[in-house]
Amino acid sequence: MRALVRWGSSIALRQALGHALLVVVTMAILLLIVYQQTVGAWRLRIDREIDVTTRHLVEYERRLGPAALAAHINALLGDGIASDTEIYALITADGRALAGNLSVDDSLRQAAGGIGDRDVVRAGRPSHARLCITALQDGALLVVGRDMQDQRALRQLMRRASVWAAAATVLLAAAGALILRRQLEQRIGGIRRTAHEIERGDLARRVPISPHEDEFARLSRDINAMLDRIHDLMEGVRHVSNTIAHNIRTPLARAVARLATAQQAPDPGASLPAAVESAIGEIQDLNSVLEKLLRIAEVESGTRRQAFTTVSLNAVVVDALDLYGALAEARGLRLTHAFAPHAMVEGDADLLANAVANLLDNAIKFSPPGGSIHVDTRVDRTQVMVAVRDRGPGIAPQARESVGIRFYRVDRTVPGWGLGLASVRAIAQLHGGSLQLLDGAPGLEARLIFPAPADG
Amino acid sequence: MHRCLIIEDDADNARYIARGLSAQGWQVSICSSPSQAAGQVLEPAWDVIVLDRMLSGDVDGLSILQTLRAHGRRTPVLVLSALAATDERVRGLKAGCDDYLTKPFSLIELSARIEALVRRSDPAESPRELRAADLRIDLITRSVERSGRLIALQPREFRLLAYLMLHQGRTVTRTMLLEAVWDYRFDPQTNLIDVHISRLRNKIDREAQFPLIHTVRGAGYMLAARPGAAASEA
Numbered sequence: 001m002r003a004l005v006r007w008g009s010s011i012a013l014r015q016a017l018g019h020a021l022l023v024v025v026t027m028a029i030l031l032l033i034v035y036q037q038t039v040g041a042w043r044l045r046i047d048r049e050i051d052v053t054t055r056h057l058v059e060y061e062r063r064l065g066p067a068a069l070a071a072h073i074n075a076l077l078g079d080g081i082a083s084d085t086e087i088y089a090l091i092t093a094d095g096r097a098l099a100g101n102l103s104v105d106d107s108l109r110q111a112a113g114g115i116g117d118r119d120v121v122r123a124g125r126p127s128h129a130r131l132c133i134t135a136l137q138d139g140a141l142l143v144v145g146r147d148m149q150d151q152r153a154l155r156q157l158m159r160r161a162s163v164w165a166a167a168a169t170v171l172l173a174a175a176g177a178l179i180l181r182r183q184l185e186q187r188i189g190g191i192r193r194t195a196h197e198i199e200r201g202d203l204a205r206r207v208p209i210s211p212h213e214d215e216f217a218r219l220s221r222d223i224n225a226m227l228d229r230i231h232d233l234m235e236g237v238r239h240v241s242n243t244i245a246h247n248i249r250t251p252l253a254r255a256v257a258r259l260a261t262a263q264q265a266p267d268p269g270a271s272l273p274a275a276v277e278s279a280i281g282e283i284q285d286l287n288s289v290l291e292k293l294l295r296i297a298e299v300e301s302g303t304r305r306q307a308f309t310t311v312s313l314n315a316v317v318v319d320a321l322d323l324y325g326a327l328a329e330a331r332g333l334r335l336t337h338a339f340a341p342h343a344m345v346e347g348d349a350d351l352l353a354n355a356v357a358n359l360l361d362n363a364i365k366f367s368p369p370g371g372s373i374h375v376d377t378r379v380d381r382t383q384v385m386v387a388v389r390d391r392g393p394g395i396a397p398q399a400r401e402s403v404g405i406r407f408y409r410v411d412r413t414v415p416g417w418g419l420g421l422a423s424v425r426a427i428a429q430l431h432g433g434s435l436q437l438l439d440g441a442p443g444l445e446a447r448l449i450f451p452a453p454a455d456g
Numbered sequence: 457m458h459r460c461l462i463i464e465d466d467a468d469n470a471r472y473i474a475r476g477l478s479a480q481g482w483q484v485s486i487c488s489s490p491s492q493a494a495g496q497v498l499e500p501a502w503d504v505i506v507l508d509r510m511l512s513g514d515v516d517g518l519s520i521l522q523t524l525r526a527h528g529r530r531t532p533v534l535v536l537s538a539l540a541a542t543d544e545r546v547r548g549l550k551a552g553c554d555d556y557l558t559k560p561f562s563l564i565e566l567s568a569r570i571e572a573l574v575r576r577s578d579p580a581e582s583p584r585e586l587r588a589a590d591l592r593i594d595l596i597t598r599s600v601e602r603s604g605r606l607i608a609l610q611p612r613e614f615r616l617l618a619y620l621m622l623h624q625g626r627t628v629t630r631t632m633l634l635e636a637v638w639d640y641r642f643d644p645q646t647n648l649i650d651v652h653i654s655r656l657r658n659k660i661d662r663e664a665q666f667p668l669i670h671t672v673r674g675a676g677y678m679l680a681a682r683p684g685a686a687a688s689e690a
Contacts, residue, residue: 298541326651354642
């Protein structure tokens with residue numbers, strides 16, 4: 001009973017039964033049509049033949065009389081054409097057989113008029129026959145017919161074939177259900193086992209991907225991609241909490257140490273103000289680091305996607321250039337730009353501004369005096385890009401991978417927290433784009449690449 | 457004298473704010489219980505209300521703010537919160553607050569923003585022209601004159617100067633300028649504002665007899681005929 005319930009809840013079984021039913025119905029309709037086209041058509045032809053022959057013989061008798069008809073019938077029976085199926089009889093009004101190969105009985109007279117099926121005795125042998133019995137003018141009866149033995153055999157053959165075919169179909173459908181069910185179980189089993197293992201805490205598990213490139217392989221791949229993303233996020237959280245702990249504890253410890261030293265100094269009154277000021281500075285810095293980290297986390301959570309609108313990247317860059325132009329000028333840097341028309345991005349204007357400002361900030365920070373920075377936007381069919389190129393020291397290829405990881409800094413002598421590019425990268429990813437760092441030969445070319453908006 | 461109500465259940469923080477504002481000539485009241493606050497905010501006496509978001513008993517300060525606005529009161533409200541996420545800020549602004557400051561904050565930032573709020577809510581202020589000593593700017597034609605000499609400014613420089621003049625005699629912080637003039641809501645890594653101010657100074661102050669734009673150490677900038685004019689004004 002439980003097995004039955006399990007089967008009832010199996011999609012494979014339901015599918016297979018449904019298919020089997022469909023096949024059986026289709027077959028039944030098919031057989032019916034074949035039967036109609038063969039057996040039915042055959043019967044119609046025989047009826048027509050019987051009818052034509054009967055009319056011919058009636059006409060013969062009317063013109064030449066009963067004796068000539070009898071002779072004609074005997075000649076027909078003796079001509080060797082269709083002699084194993086044809087049936088003729090000419091019966092007088094008092095019930096005597098004048099000619100023919102049919103054993104005569106009284107029941108024939110009652111059935112006179114029209115065509116019908118009857119069991120008769122033909123040439124001494126029982127026969128299932130189709131007969132046309134016609135009453136002639138002098139009370140005699142003319143019987144014209146065909147033996148239907150062959151047709152009956154064909155009908156039986158078809159019936160038997162149908163039964164066997166139906167049985168075979170049902171068996172095959174059942175076998176198909178079993179195989180389909182086992183296959184489904186196998187393919188889904190992998191996913192379910194992986195899910196259970198992950199649920200038990202083994203987060204590194206992935207759904208095995210079968211070599212068949214089918215729906216399940218695609219589903220498995222999607223699930224694995226989702227698991228990878230979750231894993232990355234969790235790893236990110238772990239890494240971030242570690243680095244945050246380190247980067248927050250260090251300045252805190254420094255502030256505490258400085259305050260404690262000042263407190264224990266022989267003359268606290270003289271040393272405390274400076275210590276307090278530096279401690280406040282440290283704590284304010286910490287606060288801004290926290291602020292930046294929270295911003296990045298907020299961006300990574302993806303919630304800001306709800307506020308996306310169509311933003312002109314050129315306008316964003318113009319504003320950033322307006323903000324940073326004065327700084328570049330003060331540092332003796334040449335800031336140039338080139339815009340592609342219609343550089344539109346689906347996004348959050350504040351965040352895009354933040355990202356572009358960060359890239360400009362970096363470019364200015366790392367440019368040698370008298371250097372130049374070029375900002376341009378580019379548009380092609382699939383993507384929209386803003387590139388910031390400086391002539392600074394650039395980033396070594398092996399370090400480029402690590403840039404954008406929170407707190408990673410290429411040059412620790414330059415002031416900063418190592419959060420700027422992490423935030424740019426997070427913003428790019430939020431917009432479905434990416435941050436690329438290329439060799440500007442010399443210098444660095446930082447590219448923010450976004451997908452072009454759907455409507456072009 | 458301006459009156460300020462501080463709704464904050466953290467006694468240390470409330471005292472810190474109160475002391476700082478009192479030193480600048482504010483008359484300050486502290487309310488630490490959310491239930492009392494709901495009644496007190498409706499008093500017409502306040503020129504500005506500083507409201508903490510997370511109050512004791514899991515009360516969200518925004519509910520008090522909503523009560524206030526539901527009664528049709530337009531008292532300027534500055535919300536303090538440790539919740540910095542953009543949607544939290546947006547929630548605050550939607551609930552009807554006039555400014556939103558994230559904890560921890562500097563007293564300078566807080567008092568500068570409060571001053572700006574009071575100034576903004578002053579009904580008489582919708583001028584066409586602003587004056588400070590011999591500096592005159594026309595907000596409609598966007599012309600700037602100092603001692604009768606016309607000064608050409610870039611559009612952004614004009615906005616910067618106009619903001620400083622609207623808040624003349626009061627300290628404005630770099631963050632406030634970045635928000636108001638450039639509409640940027642993040643903290644740039646470099647002190648960009650200083651560069652813009654120095655350019656503006658070059659145009660406004662260099663050829664004048666006395667400077668109008670002053671640096672307030674550790675805080676920001678102030679436009680005033682005489683430095684330290686803040687206390688005597690208002």
